[in-house]
Amino acid sequence: MKKTLLLSAFAAAGMAAGAASAGTLDDVKARGKLNCGTNTGLVGFAAPDANGEWQGFDVALCRAIAAAVLDDPNAIEFVSTTGKTRFTALASGEIDVLVRNTTWTFSRDADLKFEFTGVNYYDGQGFMVPKDLGVSSAKELDGATVCIQTGTTTELNLADFFRANNISYEPVPIETNAEGQQQYLAGACDVYTTDASGLAATRATFEDPDAHVLLPEIISKEPLGPLVRHGDNEWGDVVRWTLNALISAEELGITSANLASLVEAADPSTPEINRILGTEGTLGEMIGLDPDWAARAIAVGGNYGEIFAKNIGEETPIGLARGLNAQWTDGGLLYSPPFR
Amino acid sequence: MTTVTDPPRQAFQISMLWNDTRYRSYTFQAIALLLLIAAFSYLIGNLLENLRAAGLNISFEFLGQPAGYDINQRPIEYNSQSSHLRASIVGILNTLIVAFLGCITATIIGVTAGVLRLSNNWLVRKLMAVYVEAFRNVPVLIWILVIFFVMTAALPAPRAFRGETPQASMLFDAVAFTNRGVYIPKPIWETGSMVVVITFALSILGVIAYRRYTTKLLYETGKLLPRGWPTLAILFGPAVVMFFVMGQPISLEYPALKGFNFQGGVQVRGSLIALWIALSVYTGAFIAENVRAGIQAISKGQTEAAASLGLRPGRIMNLVVLPQALRVIIPPLISQYLNLTKNSSLAIAVGYMDVTGTLGGITLNQTGRAIESVLLLMLFYLTISLTISALMNVYNNAIKLKER
Amino acid sequence: MSDHISFVRTEQLPELPPPAREQGVVKWMRENLFAGPVNSALTVVSIFVIFQLVTGVWPWFANSVWNTDSLSECRQVLDGRTGACFSVLTERWNQLLFGFKYPSSEYWRPALAFLLLLPAAAPVMFFDLPRKLLAFTAIYPFLAFHLIWGGTVLIPIFAMAGFVGAYLVFSGLVSRSFLWASVGAVVAALVIWRVGGMLTGMIGPDNPTLVSVPSRDMGGFMLNMILGVVCVSLSLPLGIVLALGRQSDMPIIKIICVVFIEFIRGVPLITLLFVANVVLAYFLPPGTTFDLILRVIIMITLFASAYIAEVIRGGLAALPRGQYEAADSLGLDYPQAMRLIILPQALKISIPGIVNVAVGLFKDTTLVSVISMFDIVGMIRGPILASTAWNGVYWELFLFAAVLFFIVCYGISQYSQWLERRLATDHR
Structure with a gap:
């Protein structure tokens, strides 16, 4: 009896276990679902809404990939990961792609054996202080108490910054963004530091956002992007070029509104648009997908600019400006290699 | 079924491995061992294959590399350039600090509540019952979080102490309660202070000697000298005299608001206080139950016999009931200490940098060495547990009732 | 003579009432509250403490707000007074109880499953109830699984069929050899599950009556209950095996x-939860993906079984040696002696200890919030406190969680004490 109970547990486990094959792309197609690793909840980037539907800037990328590969933007299993669990989840194959705000660094790429397939948000670490503290530069923060979320590159940047400027500080490590806000608002720390986008999002939720200022120093480069496992280049290509398709779409003026008509027209004077949308050439075949894969990806939430505007842009409560995340033609850093 | 009489000796046959009770246990053990080896080789094989597929390896070299992050509570010298190993040691020391403080206060709270639960006073009895039940039946994680949030929300921030008419003020101008922690004065040891300390240490020996002497006197002559005030006098008298003789070599450094924070003095951080209070009050509720059970386990006859010998109630408790009750109380008490130490790993919820927060937290995150970190973490807790268990066994053997 | 005894009363005097200080409330108070100076001082201190608590907490309850949509609205309603914003509970109760992903139209299913837990547990907890009720207890796990997870009804039916088949084979063979009976039972169960699995794949309906809910979508207090109940029930048999193994004569085992x-x-x-979360995946065959909830269940079950094994070992050690000797002298072999003589008695005296372990374990299920699972504490610390509407509500949410845990744990521990008293009389 005892043994059978145990066995039943393992039998149940067996049902959940899926057979593995060589390529993630084939796995995803066979499974019919994309396992997508996200945050446990960061409003604007990835958070469940009141109906339990995941929404946000990072989530939109997942939906685009699912649409490109499976032709269904909802065929996604969202796996929320913490700073601690995200890399194991990816390395062990629990998730196919990690879109959580993860900074592209040398050691993550080389030592942890992950492949960053591009950058979907250029961020940097900033500081937020209450206005009445009268601080105008991060270099004036000698002796301050700094609230910081653990498990991110933020704490390493912070240590480096204060060491480089030879000033002292007191770190207060906290687990979640919500607790960080609470500590900061109660005055348990003088400064709250995290990625500038996160600070803006956090400040937007305050009762009195004007009582807090973001300091001018951005102390780090935080290129955030989706990542996959090392060594599975076919799958890496799918994720990389889905992201590039969204970026190129904005550059070339493909929007969710004119997408259908562009596909219909297949105007010979715009060859690159045609190649992206699959009405010319065999790009889809090369990547192991249908010819209209990119069109499907763009159809979900529009191009990069539309996704940005809808989730974190200036019209939203998060209210982020494009800044570095503008197209290269507008002075930003977004630059997709050509679809050729 | 099995025969009770031994079967006649016969040549060994393979079937005897199965049917003969003498050999069957060998068969079982061999099978168990094989299964164990098979299971382990299966798991380790999987591990190796997974690591190979991911291009990773098992290596503890990361312990020697610079940690890169800062820790706020540093019992030993540490900065962001120190190694991960040193960060882990800082974490271990922080674990031991909170466990040690917690055990002391939990014992005080638990013994008090346990004795009061047996009080004649109805109101006190009920109040203690409410305390014990409320804390025993709610998860300790919830208590830790509640106390942490309440402290942050209820206590003033340091900037409330600033200005012409501050909203908050320091207690006796010496202790500041803020939501970043409690700042208390720090003693400054100047030359000659060692003399005072040594005097005090000698006074402690003196107290022990005096108490021994009174006990001896009591047993030999039946004369009972007072104990309370002489103890205090011996303990503090010489030290105070020496303090002034040496020209007040010990002074206090008071915390003062400078810049963003209080500077000087000793800061007991909010996360430590929250964890400390929560663990000691939670564990105290369990200890109270152990103490109550221990006292109740002493048969009423013992109390009555002592009373009929003419002992006063206080002395009955000290000389008759407690020595016997301790035999019952101490083993569960020690396992409560063990639980407290293990529960201190919840420090991670309030950002107290114990070993789970450094080695099992930031180091694990930054290096991605999950297997190695978790392994070391488990080894640390296992060492602590086994050490305490070993001590407990020694104690149990020492106090075992020596019967016939 | 009789003329002179007119002084003698012919009827008894009526009883006088006892002095005022020796009766009623006054006596009770004198004995229980003011017996001596120390006692009186304690009473005064206690009354002061209670007074402080009540005056501190009362306005908070009295002014509580129950129907706003966000914290800022609630603060406007309160207008500076102290008061609780219980509106977070009225707005988010479903998330606190069921997590944020469980489909709201299906809430009745887990609710019903936990309601049915009471009649299912009753015959195990109270020995006086008719034994026939145990039949429902046997069906309950499958019923509850079907209710909570949904999906095709064939899975729990085949799972149950496997157990029934195993039981039939076992009872048919046990008179010959316990060992072969166990092996046969395992084989029978495996065969039935295998066949059932194939059949389910073939004839399983595409749209089952109860919508299938994946384990990832479990959350809130429901998750605590599931983890608590499942892990305790699974760890019991494992704990028995471990306890017997620890008492065994075979050194290796x-x-x-x-x-x-x-x-x-x-x-x-x-x-151990870290292991489940970040390490266990490395020890499984490449490509296997376990549910996190399943990994956590395995780890908590192993954790609980070690503690339960120690409790049962205590029970085994407490049995008089004569019981073992009596079983031997009847000529019973080891499995028979354990099954028929030793374990029934040992388990009975271990029940209070097992219940204590169960309570502790149930409280410890909150730790899963640390590894990013959304149990009730995880819901509070994660989605609810992170939402713009309710950022800053702590007391109300944690009070709610504490009350839920208190009700369950206090109930169980009262039961355990009742049982202890009852078992104590059985032995005298």
Whole structure:
């Protein structure tokens, strides 16, 4: 009896276990679902809404990939990961792609054996202080108490910054963004530091956002992007070029509104648009997908600019400006290699 | 079924491995061992294959590399350039600090509540019952979080102490309660202070000697000298005299608001206080139950016999009931200490940098060495547990009732 | 003579009431509240403490707000007064109880499953109830599984069929040899599950009556309940095996059990959860993806079984030696002696200890919030406090969680005490 109970547990486990094959792309197609690793909840980037539907800037990328590969933007299993669990989840194959705000660094790429397939948000670490503290530069923060979320590159940047400027500080490590806000608002720390986008999002939720200022120093480069496992280049290509398709779409003026008509027209004077949308050439075949894969990806939430505007842009409560995340033609850093 | 009489000796046959009770246990053990080896080789094989597929390896070299992050509570010298190993040691020391403080206060709270639960006073009895039940039946994680949030929300921030008419003020101008922690004065040891300390240490020996002497006197002559005030006098008298003789070599450094924070003095951080209070009050509720059970386990006859010998109630408790009750109380008490130490790993919820927060937290995150970190973490807790268990066994053997 | 005794009363005097200080409330108070100076002082201190608590907490309850949509609205309604914003509970109760992903139209299913837990547990907890009720207890796990997870009804039916088949084979063979009966039972169950699995794949309906809900979508207090109930029930048989193994004469088996038990008891649960969360995946065959909830169930079950094994070992040690000798002298072999004589008695005296372990374990299920699972504490610390509407509500949410846990744990511990009293009389 005892043994059978145990066995039943393992039998149940067996049902959940899926057979593995060589390529993630084939796995995803066979499974019919994309396992997508996200945050446990960061409003604007990835958070469940009141109906339990995941929404946000990072989530939109997942939906685009699912649409490109499976032709269904909802065929996604969202796996929320913490700073601690995200890399194991990816390395062990629990998730196919990690879109959580993860900074592209040398050691993550080389030592942890992950492949960053591009950058979907250029961020940097900033500081937020209450206005009445009268601080105008991060270099004036000698002796301050700094609230910081653990498990991110933020704490390493912070240590480096204060060491480089030879000033002292007191770190207060906290687990979640919500607790960080609470500590900061109660005055348990003088400064709250995290990625500038996160600070803006956090400040937007305050009762009195004007009582807090973001300091001018951005102390780090935080290129955030989706990542996959090392060594599975076919799958890496799918994720990389889905992201590039969204970026190129904005550059070339493909929007969710004119997408259908562009596909219909297949105007010979715009060859690159045609190649992206699959009405010319065999790009889809090369990547192991249908010819209209990119069109499907763009159809979900529009191009990069539309996704940005809808989730974190200036019209939203998060209210982020494009800044570095503008197209290269507008002075930003977004630059997709050509679809050729 | 099995025969009770031994079967006649016969040549060994393979079937005897199965049917003969003498050999069957060998068969079982061999099978168990094989299964164990098979299971382990299966798991380790999987591990190796997974690591190979991911291009990773098992290596503890990361312990020697610079940690890169800062820790706020540093019992030993540490900065962001120190190694991960040193960060882990800082974490271990922080674990031991909170466990040690917690055990002391939990014992005080638990013994008090346990004795009061047996009080004649109805109101006190009920109040203690409410305390014990409320804390025993709610998860300790919830208590830790509640106390942490309440402290942050209820206590003033340091900037409330600033200005012409501050909203908050320091207690006796010496202790500041803020939501970043409690700042208390720090003693400054100047030359000659060692003399005072040594005097005090000698006074402690003196107290022990005096108490021994009174006990001896009591047993030999039946004369009972007072104990309370002489103890205090011996303990503090010489030290105070020496303090002034040496020209007040010990002074206090008071915390003062400078810049963003209080500077000087000793800061007991909010996360430590929250964890400390929560663990000691939670564990105290369990200890109270152990103490109550221990006292109740002493048969009423013992109390009555002592009373009929003419002992006063206080002395009955000290000389008759407690020595016997301790035999019952101490083993569960020690396992409560063990639980407290293990529960201190919840420090991670309030950002107290114990070993789970450094080695099992930031180091694990930054290096991605999950297997190695978790392994070391488990080894640390296992060492602590086994050490305490070993001590407990020694104690149990020492106090075992020596019967016939 | 009789003329002179007119002084003698012919009827008894009526009883006088006792003095005022020796009766009623006054006597009770004198004995229970003011017996001596120390006692009186304690009473005064207690009354002061209670007064402080009540005056501190009362306005908070009295002014509580129950129907706003966000914290800022609630603060406007309160307008500076102290008061609780219980509106977070009225707005988010479903998330606190069921997590944020469980489909709201299906809430009745887990609710019903936990309601049915009471009649299912009753015959195990109260020995006086008719034994026939145990039939429902036997069906309950499958019923509850079907209710909570949904999906095709064939899965729980085949799972149950496997157990029934195993039982039939076992009872048919047990008179010959316990060992072969166990092996046969396992084989029978496996065969039935295998066949059932294939049949389910073939004839399973595409749209089952109860919508299938994946384990990832479990959350809130429901998750605590699931983890608590499942892990305790699974760890019981494992704990018995470990306890017997630790008492065994066979050195290798004994060593294995001792090492396992001491290892598990020596490390905090949270490190085991880390193992489930970040390490276990490396030890499984490449490509296997376990549900996190399943990995956590395995780890908590192992954790609980070590503690339960120690409790049962205590029960085994408490049995008089004569019971073992009596079983031997009847000519019973080891499995028979254990099954028919030793374990029924040992388990009975271990029940209070097992219940204590169960309560502790149930409380410890909150630790899963640390590894990013959304149990009730995880819901509070994660989605609810992170939402713009309710950022800053702590007391109300944690009070709610504490009350839920208190009700369940206090109920169980009262039961345990009742049982202890009852078992104590059985032995005298």
